[in-house]
Amino acid sequence: MTRFITSSLSHLILLIGILIMAVPVWMIFASSTHTSSMINMNGLQMLLGDSFYENYLRVLLYQGGFFKEITALKMFFNSFIMATGVAILSVVTSLMAAYALVYYRIKHATLLFWIIFITILVPLELRIFPTYSVMAELNLVNSYFGLIVPISASAIATLFFRQFYKTVPDELLESAKLDGANTWRFFIDFLIPLSKTMIVAMLIFMFVFGYNQYLWPLLVTTSEQYWTVVMGLKMMSGSIVHRFAFVMMSMVPPILIIIVLQKHFIKGVFQDK
Amino acid sequence: MKKVQFKSSYSQYLFLAPQLGILLIFLYWPIIQTFRDAFTMQDAFGFGATFVWFDNFLFIFDDPAYFIAFKFTIIYSFVITLITGSIGLLLAVQANNVMHGKSTYKTLLIWPYAIAPAVVGVMANYFFSERFGLLYHLFHELWGFNWYESVFDSYIYVIIAGSWKQISANFIFFLAGLQAIQKSVIEASMIDCKNSFRRFWTITFPLLMPTTFFLIIINITYAFFDTFGIIDTTTIGAPSGETRTLVYKAYMDGFRGLDLGSAGAQSIMMMLIVLVITIFQFRYIEGKIHYN
Numbered sequence: 204m205t206r207f208i209t210s211s212l213s214h215l216i217l218l219i220g221i222l223i224m225a226v227p228v229w230m231i232f233a234s235s236t237h238t239s240s241m242i243n244m245n246g247l248q249m250l251l252g253d254s255f256y257e258n259y260l261r262v263l264l265y266q267g268g269f270f271k272e273i274t275a276l277k278m279f280f281n282s283f284i285m286a287t288g289v290a291i292l293s294v295v296t297s298l299m300a301a302y303a304l305v306y307y308r309i310k311h312a313t314l315l316f317w318i319i320f321i322t323i324l325v326p327l328e329l330r331i332f333p334t335y336s337v338m339a340e341l342n343l344v345n346s347y348f349g350l351i352v353p354i355s356a357s358a359i360a361t362l363f364f365r366q367f368y369k370t371v372p373d374e375l376l377e378s379a380k381l382d383g384a385n386t387w388r389f390f391i392d393f394l395i396p397l398s399k400t401m402i403v404a405m406l407i408f409m410f411v412f413g414y415n416q417y418l419w420p421l422l423v424t425t426s427e428q429y430w431t432v433v434m435g436l437k438m439m440s441g442s443i444v445h446r447f448a449f450v451m452m453s454m455v456p457p458i459l460i461i462i463v464l465q466k467h468f469i470k471g472v473f474q475d476k
Numbered sequence: 477m478k479k480v481q482f483k484s485s486y487s488q489y490l491f492l493a494p495q496l497g498i499l500l501i502f503l504y505w506p507i508i509q510t511f512r513d514a515f516t517m518q519d520a521f522g523f524g525a526t527f528v529w530f531d532n533f534l535f536i537f538d539d540p541a542y543f544i545a546f547k548f549t550i551i552y553s554f555v556i557t558l559i560t561g562s563i564g565l566l567l568a569v570q571a572n573n574v575m576h577g578k579s580t581y582k583t584l585l586i587w588p589y590a591i592a593p594a595v596v597g598v599m600a601n602y603f604f605s606e607r608f609g610l611l612y613h614l615f616h617e618l619w620g621f622n623w624y625e626s627v628f629d630s631y632i633y634v635i636i637a638g639s640w641k642q643i644s645a646n647f648i649f650f651l652a653g654l655q656a657i658q659k660s661v662i663e664a665s666m667i668d669c670k671n672s673f674r675r676f677w678t679i680t681f682p683l684l685m686p687t688t689f690f691l692i693i694i695n696i697t698y699a700f701f702d703t704f705g706i707i708d709t710t711t712i713g714a715p716s717g718e719t720r721t722l723v724y725k726a727y728m729d730g731f732r733g734l735d736l737g738s739a740g741a742q743s744i745m746m747m748l749i750v751l752v753i754t755i756f757q758f759r760y761i762e763g764k765i766h767y768n
Contacts, residue, residue: 209672213570214577220567221584224644230610231599246608296495303491308481319495322503324750328701328723329743332730333509334502356502361495373478386482390491415592417705418727433592436709450598457590462583469652 228454235259235447242443258448273427275435275449281350282414282431282456288351289413290406293360298402301364302390306376319358327353327419335422345426353423354413360405363472367401368394404471407464411457513740532741541717542742545725548718551631552638553699557692559639564646564691565684569676571647572654582651589644593702597709600637604710611636623711627718630711634719637706642698646691653687654680693757700746722746 230247237252263275300319309315327334334353335344343349371394379389395402420434430438432453439446461468482488514532516525536542571581588596603611604623615621615629623630657680665679681688704723707713713720713728720728722742730739 210574213573216570217567217574217581217585220563220570220643220647221581223640224585224588227599227603227640231602242608247602247610292498296498299491300495303488305478306482307488307491308483309488315492315496319499322499324754325503325507325747326697326701328704328727329746329750330503330506330510331727332736332739333506333513336509337502337506352498353502356498358495358499369478376478376481386484386487411590415590415594417592417594417708422731433594433705436594436598446598447602450595454591454595457592458587461590462587465583465586469648 228451231447232451235444235451237444239442239444242447254444258444259452262445262448262452273430275432275452277428278430278432278435279452279456281347281429282433284347285350285354285416285420285431286410286414286456288347289354289416290410292351292355293357293409294402294405296355297358297360297364297405298395298398299390300358301361301368302394304361304365305368306386306389319361322356322358323362331418331422338423343423345424345429347429349423350416350420350429350431351413354416354419355409357409360409363401363405364398367398371397400467401471403464403467404469407460407468408472410460414457510740510743513736514744515740517737528737532737533745536738536741536745541720541725544717545720545722548631548720549700549722552635552703552721553696555635556638556642556699556703557695559635560642560646560695561688561691563639563643565650567643567647568650568654569680571651585647586644588641589648591641592705593638593641594705594709596641597637597706600633600640600706600710604633604637623714625715627715630714630719634703634707634711637710638699638703642695645694645698649687649691649694650684653684657683689757693753696753697750700750722749 234248236255338349417433420431517528518525603609621629623633669675707724711719726739726742729735
C-alpha cells in the first residue's frame with residue numbers, strides 16, 4: 204500500500220514537471236493558430252484555432268513585411284548550413300587533434316594540451332568584438348564561413364574524444380600494427396568506427412549548439428541573406444500570430460533532433476548502457 | 477598516456493593542424509586583441525590608441541553600474557543553480573523511482589534542453605507582457621507585480637525565464653548519476669535504513685556529489701554566458717540596468733557605447749572570474765569528493 208502511494212506521488216510530481224515544460228509551449232502553439240484580433244482581444248489561447256495553414260505558410264514563404272527581404276524558409280536554410288557546418292567542422296578537427304594527443308609521443312605535449320584545453324575557459328562572449336574585427340580584417344563578415352568557423356573554435360569535443368581514446372585498450376593498436384596498419388589506416392578503419400556513438404553524440408551536441416547561436420549571427424551578419432532563425436527572433440516584426448508561428452517553428456529542429464536521437468546522445472555523453 | 481604509440485616526425489602535426497589553426501586565428505588572435513583593447517584607449521575619432529595601463533580597469537571599478545551588474549550576475553547564478561538543481565534532482569529521483577514509463581518521462585522532460593535561450597526569452601516575453609501576459613496578470617493580482625518598475629519583480633521575470641529550460645539539463649545529468657549508482661549499494665542501504673527520506677540524504681545524495689558539483693559549474697556557466705539571449709529578449713536590463721548580467725553589460729558598452737577599452741577590461745575581469753571558479757573546482761572540489 205505504501206509502495207502504491209509513493210509511486211503515485213512520483214507519477215504526480217513527474218506529471219507536474221511535464222506540464223510546467225509543456226503548457227507554455229502548447230499555449231504559444233495554440234495561439235499561433237488563431238487570428239491576431241482574437242489574440243489581441245482575448246489573450247493567449249489554450250485551444251486550437253483554424254488559421255494554422257494561413258499563418259504558417261505566410262511566415263515561411265512571404266517575402267517583405269515580416270522581415271524585409273528574407274523569407275523564414277531561407278533563414279531555416281541558413282541555420283541548417285550553419286549548424287551542420289559547426290557540427291562537422293568541430294567534430295572532425297577534434298577527432299584528429301585528440302588522436303594526435305593520445306596516440307603520439309609529441310614534443311611539448313603538455314604545452315600543446317594546455318594551448319588546446321584552456322580555450323574552453325574563454326567562451327565566444329568574452330572575445331566577441333575582437334573576433335568580429337578579425338573577421339572584418341579577413342573579409343569574412345556576411346558569409347557562411349564567418350558564421351561557422353568562430354563557433355567551431357571549441358575544444359569541448361576534443362576533451363570528450365581524448366577521454367574516450369584513453370579507454371581504448373592498448374591491444375587494439377598492437378594488433379592493428381601486426382596487421383600492418385599505418386597511422387591513417389588505424390585512425391580511419393579502427394578508431395573512428397569504434398568511436399561512432401561518441402561521434403554521433405558530439406555531432407548532435409554541436410549541431411544544437413550551432414543552431415542556437417544568437418549573439419554571434421546578430422553581430423556578423425548585416426545582410427539579411429545570411430540571417431539565421433534564432434537571431435531572426437530579434438528582428439521579426441509583423442502581427443502577433445505570425446510571430447508566434449515563427450517562434451514555434453524556430454524550436455522544432457533542435458527539439459526533433461534531441462528527441463529522435465536521444466538514445467545516442469545520452470549514450471555518448473555518459474558512455475554507458 | 478598510451479604505452480603503444482606512433483613515433484613520427486611530422487604526421488602528428490597534420491592531425492593537430494586543423495584544430496590548432498582554427499584556435500590560433502579565431503580564438504588566440506582575438507584574445508590578444510582583447511588584452512590590447514583593455515590596456516589602451518581609443519581616441520574619439522578612431523585614428524589611434526594610447527596605452528593607458530590599468531585606466532580601463534579603474535574606470536569600471538569606479539562605475540556603479542558595473543557593481544549592479546556584478547551583484548545581479550552573482551544573485552542570478554546562485555538562484556538559477558538552486559532552483560534548477562533542486563527541481564531537476566526532485567524530478568530525476570521520481571523518474572528513477574517509477575517502475576513503468578521511465579523512458580517516456582525521460583523523453584517528455586528532456587526536450588526543453590534543446591531550445592535556444594533567445595527562443596525561451598521571447599516565449600517568456602509573451603507570458604510577462606502587460607497586454608496579455610498570463611503570469612504578469614496573475615502576479616499583478618497577487619502583489620501588484622510590475623517588472624517595468626520594480627527591481628524585485630524584474631528579477632522574478634528573468635529568473636523564471638532563465639530557469640525553465642535549465643531544469644531539463646539538471647534532470648538529465650542527475651538521472652544519469654542516479655542510474656550509475658550500483659544496485660547493491662541501494663539494496664544494502666534499504667536493509668540498514670527503513671526511512672527512505674533519510675536514506676536518500678545519507679546514502680544516495682553523497683554518492684551524487686560528483687554530478688552535483690559538475691552541475692553547479694554547468695549552471696553557473698549557463699547563468700553567466702548563455703543567458704545573454706534571455707536578457708536581450710526579456711527585460712533588456714529593465715528597470716534601469718538592474719537585470720544586466722556582466723556579459724550583457726560588456727556587450728552593451730562595447731556595441732552601443734563603442735567603448736572597446738571598457739568592454740575589453742570587463743571581458744578580462746570575466747576571464748579571471750571563470751579562472752577562479754575553475755581552479756576552485758579542480759583544487760577544492762576534486763580533492764574532497766570520493767568517486768565511486
